[in-house]
Amino acid sequence: MGHNGVMTDPALAPRNAFVGVLIVWAVAFVASIGVGIFVAEEWRVPWLLVVFGAIVLLSFAVQLQYGRTQGFIFRVGASTIGALLLMGVISVGFGLAALVT
Template identity: 50%
Template sequence: MSTPDLTPRRTVAGVIAVWVLAAIAGVAIGLFVPEQWRAQWIAVALGGCVIVAFAVQLWYGRSQAFIQRMALSSLGALVVLGVITLGFGLAALVSG
């Protein structure tokens, strides 16, 4: 039998860390990858963020609300990468 945590660890930091990773990956892809390959690399970055989110949430060791934290991490990474991709797409339209 396991005992409940008296002061459970905060899980918001793990979710936000995945979002920050997505932002860093999105900006790096936008700056260093040619335009014709950006969409493929954004998909790879999203897959990497999902794997990192899974690892971070497993590292916390809490089963309560695991699915919600995973969904929040993954959906947030998708939104962050989408906004960054939209920005680079609009920049390509304006400059091009």
């Protein structure tokens, strides 16, 4: 009988896929707060676009690292759209704060 290589054991309790989505949201939150605090008002929107591009790449990386094909598009979409909405709410907050001062 031939040797077909090492068999892998199936994961009995696979990792929760939603944790990757929460990680991306947390990074988006911290990055957008950082942009709002450390970047001048006239450069906030371009830097938020750069941060969002990095968030999209991070979303793909985190979900690829998870290693499951089932629901990949849904998880990447949830990560990306959630981060976009979160960054939008934070940028509106910083915009309103700029109007008040």
